[in-house]
Amino acid sequence: xxxxxxxxxxxxxxxxxxxxxxxxxxxxxxxxxxxxxxxxxxxxxxxxxxxxxxxxxxxxxxxxxxxxxxxxxxxxxxxxxxxxxxxxxxxxxxxxxxxxxxxxxxxxxxxxxxxxxxxxxxx
Amino acid sequence: xxxxxxxxxxxxxxxxxxxxxxxxxxxxxxxxxxxxxxxxxxxxxxxxxxxxxxxxxxxxxxxxxxxxxxxxxxxxxxxxxxxxxxxxxxxxxxxxxxxxxxxxxxxxxxxxxxxxxxxxxxxxxxxxxxxxxxxxxxxxxxxxxxxxxxxxxxxxxxxxxxxxxxxxxxxxxxxxxxxxxxxxxxx
Numbered sequence: 001x002x003x004x005x006x007x008x009x010x011x012x013x014x015x016x017x018x019x020x021x022x023x024x025x026x027x028x029x030x031x032x033x034x035x036x037x038x039x040x041x042x043x044x045x046x047x048x049x050x051x052x053x054x055x056x057x058x059x060x061x062x063x064x065x066x067x068x069x070x071x072x073x074x075x076x077x078x079x080x081x082x083x084x085x086x087x088x089x090x091x092x093x094x095x096x097x098x099x100x101x102x103x104x105x106x107x108x109x110x111x112x113x114x115x116x117x118x119x120x121x122x123x
Numbered sequence: 124x125x126x127x128x129x130x131x132x133x134x135x136x137x138x139x140x141x142x143x144x145x146x147x148x149x150x151x152x153x154x155x156x157x158x159x160x161x162x163x164x165x166x167x168x169x170x171x172x173x174x175x176x177x178x179x180x181x182x183x184x185x186x187x188x189x190x191x192x193x194x195x196x197x198x199x200x201x202x203x204x205x206x207x208x209x210x211x212x213x214x215x216x217x218x219x220x221x222x223x224x225x226x227x228x229x230x231x232x233x234x235x236x237x238x239x240x241x242x243x244x245x246x247x248x249x250x251x252x253x254x255x256x257x258x259x260x261x262x263x264x265x266x267x268x269x270x271x272x273x274x275x276x277x278x279x280x281x282x283x284x285x286x287x288x289x290x291x292x293x294x295x296x297x298x299x300x301x302x303x304x305x306x307x308x309x310x
Contacts, residue, residue, distance in 0.1 A: 021152050
């Protein structure tokens, strides 16, 4: 855009005075900001509820699924379980359990780190 | 963005409320004026500014450092204004591209007519006229002249095609030019 400093329209538009900030607005904004931050740190989101609900209901779902299996399927599973036991895969099973435990510990440590964040410097 | 502002932004992103306070001090007057000129009511403008800064603070961890903080902040405040004033969104959308071609190039002979004294009076009168512009045009004028944003930045901010932004600004200037003609006839 070509700027014509002598054009009264451009001049008026560019030099329109700014309104003064109302007294106390900055203080009000900052007090809300600080309150919001504190509230935010202890907030529980929908994802937290969904994840805990899922894991809480998992044993029930497994038990229900197991009970609702047809008799033939139960027999098949029993058969494959026996085959699995005969394969002598014990070290592999222990390794899987260990890996599972390790990831649980890591997740716990990460959640602990998030919840125990140092307080804000301004607070 | 200044080095100082960049540093405040970095600290504020890490949860430093004092650094965010410095960013608020830097931008609050412009943000307030943007809200005031868009909404036309000081109380509404204060509410929007307060809400806007709180939202910005909450969303700050997700702010990408490569974009301009000011534009990002304006976007938040502008969306709040548009939510309060839904008609403005429709008015902005109604500014069409096609009509630009029909508008004549404005004459800039006014400067030859006005003496320095008259120019001062005319400026005051024009500034009153700016407040009488339709809200959509007043918003574009504020973003262009008060906040010195480029056409592209404004288009991205108000989510309108570039041509529509240019049309809106053209019409605003034309309207002011007409008001100036009326003023000149009166004196």
